Amino acid sequence: PQLPFRIPCKKRSKLTVAGELAKLGPLLCIHRKTFFFLFLKSFTSAVWVPVLVQQPNQLAWHHILQLGHRYTITGLSMSSLKKSGHRMFVTGVSSCLLPYCAEQVREQPLDSVWQGESTQSSSPEAAEQLSDSLQLGVEEERPGSTKESKIISYVGTVTKILNVQAGLFLLDNEVCLCLAYQQLLNSARGLRPGACVELIDVHLLQKPLVSFPFVVLGACLSSTVVLKSFSRLSTPYQPPASSGNLYLQLLFRYNLGMPLYLWMVSLLEMFEDRFSCFFGRCRLLLRSTHRNPGAAEKFLVPLMQAVVPDTEEARDIYNEILAKIHQCPLQK
Structure with a gap:
């Protein structure tokens, strides 16, 4: 997969956005560029907006962000993709991650910000509290005759490594976790037998292959994999191939x-x-x-x-x- 990283942004005032962390995407490294997406949710509705984090000094945020917590992110620019038109906030060199403080937030409709119609409240001193004017992150069923996988959440314990190079792990001796569709978090260092993982928005696939004995939970790039606790067992670490996999x-x-x-x-x-x-x-x-x-x-x-x-x-x-x-x- 290829990702154009230098997304052109018009010169505008930097924005500050406050919201609840609804989803945290995986750390991805493509063409030697590391980045991740996070999604902030409105305090009053189910609307999400994406934030692209790609500055090297901000990648450590991925390890401290917690789902359901409220945050304020400063120094954001707005950008959109030419092909699809998807809009997002993008962090800059001066962006900071702060705990949410209600006294420093002034609510403003998000649609005016996307369209470049924001006034003084779009400055870094006034945080943009998300409104429901932009319907991002709302799931809808796709029409079609083919059966689609269900999206679920699951908490389980790694009991066996089926094939680390293929990104296959056994949970609770009965469910296969497939991480091949997203890059292995920290080279799978924490995914040893005995570790507890939480899976959010993963795909449940019942018998995807007749000869495969397990139900499969597949993590895509919209899934979140959280290591809840490290293994207490003295099981060896099996590193996946760093290149040539x-x-x-x-x-x-x-x-x-x-x-x-x-x-x-x-x-x-x-x-x-x-x-x-x-x-x-x-x-x-x-x-x-x-x-x-x-x-x-x-x-x-x-x-x-x-x-x-x-x-x-x-x-x-x-x-x-x-x-x-x-x-x-x-x-x-």
């Missing part, structure tokens, strides 16, 4: 849904079991580079080209994170 490369290259992804994982695991003895180390077998594909990639790519339709659209991470009507590869 064939599972994830093929997932994003072909924009696979969950059934095809689990099928691909089973093929790679079978290939690894049968031929790893000839390569000495599994990483040599499953390694993948742009100019030097490994044996597993040479085996699997022709199969993927035969199975995956050519009309498969590229993954649109903007729509996945920001769209009013949710769209992602885990819906069906």
